[in-house]
Amino acid sequence: MSKGITSRKTDYSQWYNELVVKADLAEHSAVRGCMVIKPYGYAIWEKMQAALDKMFKDTGHSNAYFPLFIPKSFFSKEASHVEGFATECAVVTHYRLKNDGSGNIVVDEEAKLEEELIVRPTSETIIWNTYKGWIESYRDLPILVNQWANVVRWEMRTRLFLRTAEFLWQEGHTAHATREEAMEETARMLGVYADFAENWMALPVVRGRKTENERFAGALDTLCIEALMQDGKALQAGTSHFLGQNFAKAFDVKFTAKDGKLDYVWATSWGVSTRLMGALIMAHSDDQGLVLPPKLAPIQVVIVPIYKNEEERQTIGGLADTLIAELKSKGISVKYDDRDTHRPGFKFAEWELKGVPVRIAVGTRDMENGTVEIARRDTQTKETVSQAGLADRIEQLLETIQHTIYEKALGFRDANTVEVETYDEFKRVLDEQGGFVSAHWDGTVETEKLIKEETKATIRCIPLANKEEAGVCIRTGKPSTQRVLFARAY
Amino acid sequence: MSKGITSRKTDYSQWYNELVVKADLAEHSAVRGCMVIKPYGYAIWEKMQAALDKMFKDTGHSNAYFPLFIPKSFFSKEASHVEGFATECAVVTHYRLKNDGSGNIVVDEEAKLEEELIVRPTSETIIWNTYKGWIESYRDLPILVNQWANVVRWEMRTRLFLRTAEFLWQEGHTAHATREEAMEETARMLGVYADFAENWMALPVVRGRKTENERFAGALDTLCIEALMQDGKALQAGTSHFLGQNFAKAFDVKFTAKDGKLDYVWATSWGVSTRLMGALIMAHSDDQGLVLPPKLAPIQVVIVPIYKNEEERQTIGGLADTLIAELKSKGISVKYDDRDTHRPGFKFAEWELKGVPVRIAVGTRDMENGTVEIARRDTQTKETVSQAGLADRIEQLLETIQHTIYEKALGFRDANTVEVETYDEFKRVLDEQGGFVSAHWDGTVETEKLIKEETKATIRCIPLANKEEAGVCIRTGKPSTQRVLFARAY
Ligand SMILES: [Zn+2]
Ligand SMILES: [Zn+2]
Numbered sequence: 001m002s003k004g005i006t007s008r009k010t011d012y013s014q015w016y017n018e019l020v021v022k023a024d025l026a027e028h029s030a031v032r033g034c035m036v037i038k039p040y041g042y043a044i045w046e047k048m049q050a051a052l053d054k055m056f057k058d059t060g061h062s063n064a065y066f067p068l069f070i071p072k073s074f075f076s077k078e079a080s081h082v083e084g085f086a087t088e089c090a091v092v093t094h095y096r097l098k099n100d101g102s103g104n105i106v107v108d109e110e111a112k113l114e115e116e117l118i119v120r121p122t123s124e125t126i127i128w129n130t131y132k133g134w135i136e137s138y139r140d141l142p143i144l145v146n147q148w149a150n151v152v153r154w155e156m157r158t159r160l161f162l163r164t165a166e167f168l169w170q171e172g173h174t175a176h177a178t179r180e181e182a183m184e185e186t187a188r189m190l191g192v193y194a195d196f197a198e199n200w201m202a203l204p205v206v207r208g209r210k211t212e213n214e215r216f217a218g219a220l221d222t223l224c225i226e227a228l229m230q231d232g233k234a235l236q237a238g239t240s241h242f243l244g245q246n247f248a249k250a251f252d253v254k255f256t257a258k259d260g261k262l263d264y265v266w267a268t269s270w271g272v273s274t275r276l277m278g279a280l281i282m283a284h285s286d287d288q289g290l291v292l293p294p295k296l297a298p299i300q301v302v303i304v305p306i307y308k309n310e311e312e313r314q315t316i317g318g319l320a321d322t323l324i325a326e327l328k329s330k331g332i333s334v335k336y337d338d339r340d341t342h343r344p345g346f347k348f349a350e351w352e353l354k355g356v357p358v359r360i361a362v363g364t365r366d367m368e369n370g371t372v373e374i375a376r377r378d379t380q381t382k383e384t385v386s387q388a389g390l391a392d393r394i395e396q397l398l399e400t401i402q403h404t405i406y407e408k409a410l411g412f413r414d415a416n417t418v419e420v421e422t423y424d425e426f427k428r429v430l431d432e433q434g435g436f437v438s439a440h441w442d443g444t445v446e447t448e449k450l451i452k453e454e455t456k457a458t459i460r461c462i463p464l465a466n467k468e469e470a471g472v473c474i475r476t477g478k479p480s481t482q483r484v485l486f487a488r489a490y
Numbered sequence: 491m492s493k494g495i496t497s498r499k500t501d502y503s504q505w506y507n508e509l510v511v512k513a514d515l516a517e518h519s520a521v522r523g524c525m526v527i528k529p530y531g532y533a534i535w536e537k538m539q540a541a542l543d544k545m546f547k548d549t550g551h552s553n554a555y556f557p558l559f560i561p562k563s564f565f566s567k568e569a570s571h572v573e574g575f576a577t578e579c580a581v582v583t584h585y586r587l588k589n590d591g592s593g594n595i596v597v598d599e600e601a602k603l604e605e606e607l608i609v610r611p612t613s614e615t616i617i618w619n620t621y622k623g624w625i626e627s628y629r630d631l632p633i634l635v636n637q638w639a640n641v642v643r644w645e646m647r648t649r650l651f652l653r654t655a656e657f658l659w660q661e662g663h664t665a666h667a668t669r670e671e672a673m674e675e676t677a678r679m680l681g682v683y684a685d686f687a688e689n690w691m692a693l694p695v696v697r698g699r700k701t702e703n704e705r706f707a708g709a710l711d712t713l714c715i716e717a718l719m720q721d722g723k724a725l726q727a728g729t730s731h732f733l734g735q736n737f738a739k740a741f742d743v744k745f746t747a748k749d750g751k752l753d754y755v756w757a758t759s760w761g762v763s764t765r766l767m768g769a770l771i772m773a774h775s776d777d778q779g780l781v782l783p784p785k786l787a788p789i790q791v792v793i794v795p796i797y798k799n800e801e802e803r804q805t806i807g808g809l810a811d812t813l814i815a816e817l818k819s820k821g822i823s824v825k826y827d828d829r830d831t832h833r834p835g836f837k838f839a840e841w842e843l844k845g846v847p848v849r850i851a852v853g854t855r856d857m858e859n860g861t862v863e864i865a866r867r868d869t870q871t872k873e874t875v876s877q878a879g880l881a882d883r884i885e886q887l888l889e890t891i892q893h894t895i896y897e898k899a900l901g902f903r904d905a906n907t908v909e910v911e912t913y914d915e916f917k918r919v920l921d922e923q924g925g926f927v928s929a930h931w932d933g934t935v936e937t938e939k940l941i942k943e944e945t946k947a948t949i950r951c952i953p954l955a956n957k958e959e960a961g962v963c964i965r966t967g968k969p970s971t972q973r974v975l976f977a978r979a980y
Binding site: 027029030031034035036037038039042043045046062063064065066067068069070071072073074075076082087088089090091092093094095096097098104105107116117118119126129130133139145149150152154166168341 | 517519520525527533552553557558559561566580581586595607609616619623629642656
């Protein structure tokens with residue numbers, strides 16, 4: 001397309017912003033911080049939702065729905081939670097507007113709420129207040145519930161998908177009879193997220209544990225998956241929290257155990273959001289536009305006929321009809337782009353911008369030769385192949401593309417994960433190439449904050465696969481037992 | 491179950507309220523007017539969503555997502571819309587809470603919004619403000635978009651599913667180049683709703699047109715489907731609006747037509763909500779609990795083994811395994827209830843309460859005889875049948891049940907749709923049996939309002955299938971050209 005997008009090299013941030021808009025994924029709305037997710041972007045999100053939802057159900061979870069509003073007082077019940085979430089939020093104070101007599105619509109001061117309502121930034125409080133009524137005995141446990149919902153966290157600086165005031169997400173909230181079971185659930189759902197990221201988004205992730213400083217407000221333990229974007233910055237793609245008995249205590253949720261004893265219920269929560277859309281775009285796309293892994297592409301194959309007259313168009317149309325039917329029977333989504341209003345070159349650029357994994361072009365010479373031209377979006381390679389066995393070939397090609405995209409991202413991440421021994425080396429790597437920097441740290445919040453202040457790098461996680469390794473903290477020289485993963489992050 | 495529910499005869503309203511809660515469909519939350527949709531209730535809603543979503547996509551629509559918040563000033567832009575929707579609503583006035591120093595969380599007065607935000611009661615305004623950026627020429631049309639979302643309309647008296655401050659719905663918003671195309675779309679989506687109500691919910695509906703007085707705020711024409719509940723009250727189950735150019739004019743959305751002329755865009759909107767859950771429950775259920783049409787039942791078949799010892803349990807379990815596999819391969823959802831903690835009688839009552847269409851009981855004598863006992867939830871009949879060919883038999887039975895439920899509801903509606911000629915007869919029918927009352931009306935808003943004041947009956951619709959028929963208005967005696975359908979309504 002002539003109106004190209006800024007290259008990643010020129011300005012990665014600008015490239016992303018332009019790509020999201022030009023590929024028709026999302027745009028800013030008239031409401032500060034709130035985005036409009038356009039049909040093409042939403043179609044990708046729907047594919048993500050469907051895959052995740054199935055994984056949640058396969059692991060025994062059901063969906064439910066809890067109120068959008070949370071009474072202000074609920075936030076005060078869990079001490080650390082209130083600090084984390086009750087600050088920047090949307091506050092509903094009134095429930096009526098009125099005409100002021102001179103034609104203006106104004107807030108009706110007589111309709112002031114006794115207690116303000118907060119638009120949910122996350123739902124632990126309202127859900128645990130509800131669970132209190134659902135749980136009496138161990139027989140009522142576990143509760144394995146998920147919610148697909150919108151949430152609001154007031155943000156001053158917003159970026160489409162990555163940081164918006166309103167976003168869409170899912171939040172799982174489970175209740176268990178034992179600490180062990182809740183911890184297992186926390187780990188299980190991290191596994192689901194990692195599986196989804198790697199096998200659907202083609203996004204390699206590091207499974208890890210957050211430091212105390214980076215934990216979810218109200219959690220005893222936060223597990224996470226961390227991914228690397230093409231500009232060398234990390235992105236947290238999902239979190240799973242072991243909440244201990246904090247929320248059960250805050251909302252007085254006890255159960256009678258098998259042995260007759262009364263105890264507080266154990267909790268987890270876990271979530272991923274439309275932020276994943278940002279990760280998907282930033283991890284794989286290029287200067288020509290989106291690169292979508294086939295499993296999440298709303299259109300997996302586009303067929304563009306190239307003809308000079310109605311007769312040629314009809315001949316190619318016949319081939320296309322057969323091919324489309326074969327592809328659809330294999331569950332492959334396909335678009336036949338025979339618009340008269342645009343030239344083939346324009347169409348090629350448009351579908352490239354939109355990240356359709358496979359493009360098939362068919363012209364009159366192809367019809368004579370019994371061939372078509374196949375173009376791969378990920379490698380931007382083309383080849384002319386026989387029309388015979390085409391549907392099978394495409395089915396295999398889509399699988400190959402899914403793997404190739406994953407392996408490219410994995411190669412990039414591996415090349416950009418560096419072990420360093422000194423603070424100078426640490427800072428040089430961060431400045432010169434970015435990426436994940438694996439280094440020893442003395443385990444204190446003070447040092448963690450100091451490093452963040454001095455370098456803007458945060459501890460993304462303590463990888464679960466970490467091996468014990470004696471060393472010294474890069475910043476303080478104090479002893480350390482293992483490396484942690486630092487990065488500058490979204 | 492020993493803790494039975496109030497019978498419909500004793501108190502229909504109470505019966506409904508108890509049923510919704512005892513069948514684990516929904517409950518009131520700590521937030522006034524907002525409900526919690528519990529997993530079993532949400533599973534039914536998910537089935538509704540999936541069926542509707544497929545119908546929307548099959549008719550060319552895509553999903554998208556627009557902001558939860560709408561700037562207050564947007565409502566003032568369409569004159570009749572502001573009166574209809576900008577009154578009872580949730581108003582966001584601040585974006586921050588703070589600690590007041592003595593440990594209380596209070597609204598931060600320094601974080602007051604310049605312009606208040608309204609939590610969307612419906613999205614015409616924010617969507618048409620967005621469409622302005624999407625539409626330049628006839629080539630950009632039609633736009634066929636749907637949104638699944640939560641909306642809020644402040645309600646003083648709420649009832650689970652039927653009237654809640656927050657509810658879930660879908661809202662379609664389409665943009666067209668011509669009046670005719672928009673009107674066709676309005677009719678098409680009414681057809682989709684009627685199809686869904688009848689073929690999925692087993693709910694016969696009257697397709698009709700609202701009177702001017704009952705139209706959607708901002709619409710030129712509102713089509714609707716109206717259903718009859720068992721207490722003789724009507725329930726509006728879906729609406730489809732032809733909005734003319736009202737919102738295009740309010741938000742200045744013009745397009746260049748093929749002939750080069752500039753014109754305002756034509757609009758429709760259409761929606762159904764979690765209110766359908768209320769309709770589903772009230773239309774079919776009985777004093778023993780829910781009666782669910784098989785197509786929307788989260789669990790279609792429950793198998794209850796009846797055994798005295800582990801050996802018997804194992805033998806029955808073997809049969810169950812095979813049957814479950816066969817049923818699942820037919821796409822039938824099945825639950826094997828072998829809980830040790832409850833007796834068969836308890837389980838029977840529980841699944842009856844939850845409306846599972848088919849219950850299979852298998853005891854030791856059944857195993858000896860090669861039989862099982864099948865109980866139908868809708869008719870509450872039982873029969874003992876051979877284990878041979880059981881899966882096929884159940885598949886057919888589910889289809890029979892779906893039809894039977896529909897036909898029962900249709901019979902009820904037909905028996906409770908009465909033509910009357912005089913106002914006395916009109917009032918007597920309303921008081922003695924309720925139902926739809928077909929009567930002549932002079933066509934004026936004044937008479938419509940007068941009848942409503944005097945009888946609490948409203949004009950549900952002017953049926954689309956109406957035949958022309960000269961008559962006189964039951965209230966004023968003035969001439970009328972056709973009958974309209976009155977009822978007391980939810
Ligand atoms: Zn591979
Ligand atoms: Zn039938």
